[in-house]
Amino acid sequence: MGARENIRTAVRHVVPPAGLTRALAVQAMVFAVGHGLFQAGSAVFFTRALGLSPAQVGLGLSLAAGALLLGTVPLGGLTDRHGPQRVWIACLLLDAALFATYPLVTGFAGFLAVVLALAVTGAATGVARQVYSINVLRPEERVTAMAYQRSSLNVGFGLGALISGLVLAVDTIWAYRGMVFFIAAVYLVTAGFVRRLPRLPQVTRPTEPMSRLAVLRDRPFMAVSLLSGLLSAHQTLYLTVMPLWILTHTDAPKTIIAALVLLNTVLIVLLQVRASRGADTAPGAARASRRGALLISLFCVVLPISGQTRGLLTVGALVVAATLLILAELIESAGTWGLTATLPPAAQRGAYVGAFGLGSQLQFLIAPAGLTALGVSTGGWGWYPAAGIFVLVGLAIVPAVARAERTPRLGEAPEATRTVTPVP
Incomplete structure (x- = not known):
């Protein structure tokens, strides 16, 4: 009986409850099939099917990352003006169309145009999906529903x-073309799922709307964004x-990398x-972020041990880290x-959620080179100052969140009453 109850408990923590939480989780899984397929196969597709060089692929993806960084806040404003569900569906349809055009690309210019457009729609989709989830759910349900997603x-x-x-x-041109057509179909199906989700009530807009980049002047909020992004x-x-x-x-075998990803x-x-x-x-949320920071610092202390061990001890140290x-x-x-569910004001949630993402995007620009130089290139001693950095970030984020809570948000207005239609 005890084992059966444990199994039921485990299932409850993996399978979302029926209703809106499950509907959001299902669309997330469908969307991720297409996204995961392209993440795993894109490098080979770009070089084999489009005939691009690795340098061209790297340059195009870097430029797309820059466009993503510059466009997140203005795209969040689009979500506020037109509604997250409408923006979400429109971007999924654009994604489907863009993936369907990939086989028509014949050079670097065409590749760059598609990859930049996908970066823009991807940024808008991410903000719209998150804002929709926050707006449609009761406050006590939001984080759990996002966890299920x-x-x-x-x-x-x-x-x-x-x-x-x-x-x-299979490794043929037609297999790669079939891959991107399949991804386009997945995004169309996802758009159908999103269209069937409950409609949101109209959120009260401030009489004097903010400019698209005004959220960047909210220093307490942006400080939280930066600290959370570093984590x-x-x-x-x-x-x-x-x-x-x-x-x-x-001295661990290379295959352990795949095992750790699994x-x-x-x-x-x-x-x-x-x-x-x-x-x-x-x-x-602030306390959770602090615990996460301290665990990252522990990782930075444990990982270097694997450089001093041999055989199974190395594998064990890597698994613990x-x-x-x-x-x-x-x-x-x-x-x-x-933090994204509680700090932004309802009327400007898209702009604020977009601005919150700037911290993590800056991390992606800085951390790969910085942490590699600090932890790997030093031979190991650099992991200890890295651990110290994460401890400091963890200690700073709780008072930073408290300050942001005490500070009124720009364009703050009362939240609209959440009355939604049932899931079909």
Whole structure:
């Protein structure tokens, strides 16, 4: 009986409850199949099917990242003006059309045009999806629902990666073209899911709307954005810096990198909902972010041990370090959701959610080179100052959130009453 109850509890933390939370999780999983498929197969598609050089691919993706950084806040403003659901659907339809045009690309200029457009629609989609989830759910449900979505996203990413393996095994031009047409179809299906979600009530707009970049003047909020963005470095550490450390400073087999990625996926699916408890208020989210920061610092202390060990001890040290970083990711992600759900004002939520993402985007520009130089290139001693940096960020984020809570937001207006139609 005890084992049966444990199984039921585990299922409840993986399978979302019926209703709106499940509907949001299902669309997330469908979307992630297409997104995961392209993430896993895009590099080969660009070089084999489009005939681009690695340098051209790298330049195009870097320019797309720059466009994403510059466009997030204005695109968030679009969500405020036109409604998150409408923007979300429009961007998914544009994504489908853009992926369908990929086989027509014949050179770098065409590739750049498509990849820049996809960066813009991707940024708008991310903001609109998050704003919709916040607006349509009751405050106590928001973080848990986002946790279920993230768990479902990882299931979808895994399925997409599996499909990409089949495409790479076939390795023909038509297989790669079929891949992008399939992704376009996935986005069309996702748009259909989103269209069937409940309609949102109209949010009261301020009589004098903010300018598109006015949110950047909200210094307490932007300080929280920067600190939280620095903590999102757990992604860079797990997917970029730790593999480089394993390859250059340990005797572990290369296959352990893939095993640790699988471990990450499995634990996120199983534990994300549990790890999100208590992060549905601003103080709770701040404390979750602090715990995540301290776990990242512990990772930075444990990982260098693997450079001094041999054989199974090395594998054990890497598994312990990876587990610490996964726990940090689970808890810090919940903190991020709690902060974006509680700090922005309802009438300007799109602009504020977009501005909050600037911190993590800056991290993606700085952390890969910075943490690699500090942790890997130093031979190992640089991990200790890196741990100190994350401790300082963790200590700073709780008072920063408290200050942001005390400071009125720009364009703040009372939240509209959340009356939504049932899920069809």
